[in-house]
Amino acid sequence: MAGWATLWLGGIATLAVLLTLVARTLIPIPWLAALVVAAILAPLVAWSGARLTAQWSRMVRALNDGVLSLKDRDFSMSVTETTRDELGELVSNYNGLGDRLRVERQSLYQRELMLDSVIQTTPLALVLTNSADAVVYSNSSARRLFAEGRKLEGDRFSRYLELAAAPLREAIDRGGDTLFTLEIGGEPEVYHVSQRSFLLNAVPHRLLMLKQLTREINSQEVATWKKVIRVIAHELNNSLAPISSLAHSGQILASAPPDPEQLRRIFSTIEDRARHLAGFIEGYAQFAKLPHPRLAPVSWPVLMERLRAVVSFQLAGSVPARSASFDTAQIEQALINLLKNARESGADPASIELAVNPSAQGFSIEVRDRGPGFSVTALESALVPFYSTKESGTGLGLTLCREIVEAHGGRLRIANRTGGGAIVTLWLPDGS
Numbered sequence: 412m413a414g415w416a417t418l419w420l421g422g423i424a425t426l427a428v429l430l431t432l433v434a435r436t437l438i439p440i441p442w443l444a445a446l447v448v449a450a451i452l453a454p455l456v457a458w459s460g461a462r463l464t465a466q467w468s469r470m471v472r473a474l475n476d477g478v479l480s481l482k483d484r485d486f487s488m489s490v491t492e493t494t495r496d497e498l499g500e501l502v503s504n505y506n507g508l509g510d511r512l513r514v515e516r517q518s519l520y521q522r523e524l525m526l527d528s529v530i531q532t533t534p535l536a537l538v539l540t541n542s543a544d545a546v547v548y549s550n551s552s553a554r555r556l557f558a559e560g561r562k563l564e565g566d567r568f569s570r571y572l573e574l575a576a577a578p579l580r581e582a583i584d585r586g587g588d589t590l591f592t593l594e595i596g597g598e599p600e601v602y603h604v605s606q607r608s609f610l611l612n613a614v615p616h617r618l619l620m621l622k623q624l625t626r627e628i629n630s631q632e633v634a635t636w637k638k639v640i641r642v643i644a645h646e647l648n649n650s651l652a653p654i655s656s657l658a659h660s661g662q663i664l665a666s667a668p669p670d671p672e673q674l675r676r677i678f679s680t681i682e683d684r685a686r687h688l689a690g691f692i693e694g695y696a697q698f699a700k701l702p703h704p705r706l707a708p709v710s711w712p713v714l715m716e717r718l719r720a721v722v723s724f725q726l727a728g729s730v731p732a733r734s735a736s737f738d739t740a741q742i743e744q745a746l747i748n749l750l751k752n753a754r755e756s757g758a759d760p761a762s763i764e765l766a767v768n769p770s771a772q773g774f775s776i777e778v779r780d781r782g783p784g785f786s787v788t789a790l791e792s793a794l795v796p797f798y799s800t801k802e803s804g805t806g807l808g809l810t811l812c813r814e815i816v817e818a819h820g821g822r823l824r825i826a827n828r829t830g831g832g833a834i835v836t837l838w839l840p841d842g843s
Contacts (some may be wrong), residue, residue, distance in 0.1 A: 414815050440606075469751055474501065477489070481551060486512045486513040487509075488509065489509055490505060535621070536619075537621075538563065538568060539617070539618050541614060541616050543567075544567050544569055545566070545567060547564065549563040552621075557571040572584070574657065576594070578822050579593055582826075583619065588603070588605050588785075588790055589824060590624075590790055592824075603621075604621050604622075605622075606620075607620075618793045639813075656715070663785060704737060706738060707737075709737060711730035711764070718747065722754065724763045727764040727779070728767075730767050731768075736841065741815045741818075744811075744815070745815045745837065749812060749835050750778060751810055753833070756780060757782050765779075774838070774839050775838050776838075776839065777835070779832065780834075784827040784831060785827055809823075809825070810839070816838075819840070821837060823835070823838075
């Protein structure tokens with residue numbers, strides 16, 4: 412194309428020289444001769460320029476339309492290659508780019524479709540909201556949990572939170588990772604909520620993840636109970652075997668000449684092993700034989716004094732003037748367990764706080780500390796019986812607290828505090 416254009420322009424230039432020589436011969440006035448030559452050549456030059464640039468203009472317009480299509484994410488448009496010069500090479504590269512983007516988009520669509528299928532079938536409830544609290548994405552589990560299966564996208568998430576159960580709403584409003592119990596169909600269900608904030612296209616977004624742990628906790632409980640049975644059997648054998656041996660030795664000594672000192676050692680050893688066995692069994696039996704709570708009016712100042720006699724803590728704010736109604740011994744035991752857990756976690760004793768907040772239908776009791784808090788694994792397994800992060804821990808403290816609180820018709824919530832530490836909340840209904 413460029414060669415033909417050069418040849419054509421060379422011919423026009425040669426014609427211009429010849430016309431100039433002829434005009435100078437026929438017309439003695441130079442400016443008039445030049446004007447005549449220009450008048451003859453002007454239409455030819457204009458026609459030649461239009462012919463030479465017409466194809467280039469069409470190609471440039473087609474490429475411009477193609478680039479606009481790519482900008483609008485339409486990768487289906489291609490340009491016909493009509494020349495083999497630099498412009499043709501540009502058209503070929505454009506078509507190759509369009510084909511590559513079309514393949515990448517199809518591959519991305521397939522991956523997104525597969526990922527969406529996985530997310531939609533997972534029992535983990537997912538809700539993505541933007542800075543305006545509008546729901547950008549939700550899966551089927553989230554729609555069943557918050558809107559009875561209806562679509563959430565486009566609506567404000569706070570609208571659904573207002574209609575949600577109080578434990579679920581409180582756990583999400585608190586932020587961060589939280590473990591709480593929600594009653595569904597008359598059965599308590601344990602949930603773990605995680606919240607993460609990030610930027611998506613330079614816009615703040617929040618991802619909410621709700622995982623139901625009831626089934627996992629139940630399966631872990633079965634495995635744990637099997638382990639406990641093995642531990643109890645092992646401990647029983649370790650205590651009963653020496654007792655049986657010592658009893659046999661005592662029978663032999665009873666038929667021989669009396670040896671008071673040796674008999675005293677035998678009976679003392681039997682007593683020690685029996686006492687150890689009784690203490691071991693009592694520790695596990697306490698969890699299994701929790702009696703039904705006996706509700707009675709409770710004065711908050713009196714309860715605080717009884718707790719301070721056993722474990723130290725800081726009272727955050729004042730206690731409610733309105734009295735409560737619950738089983739004092741059981742709630743006191745639950746709070747002692749929580750306060751001791753906070754102290755044994757390594758938290759500064761001065762940071763351990765207890766707060767009591769009244770509500771329209773009950774009371775919220777919070778035990779806070781500034782210790783290391785819960786790891787992700789510890790938070791998910793906190794309510795599994797016999798799970799403990801302490802070497803000498805029984806793993807029954809939080810499980811016993813949950814049993815006590817739920818026996819009162821309340822609920823237990825476990826979470827990490829913003830800035831470090833843990834917070835365990837007991838909500839008790841007003842039983843008066």
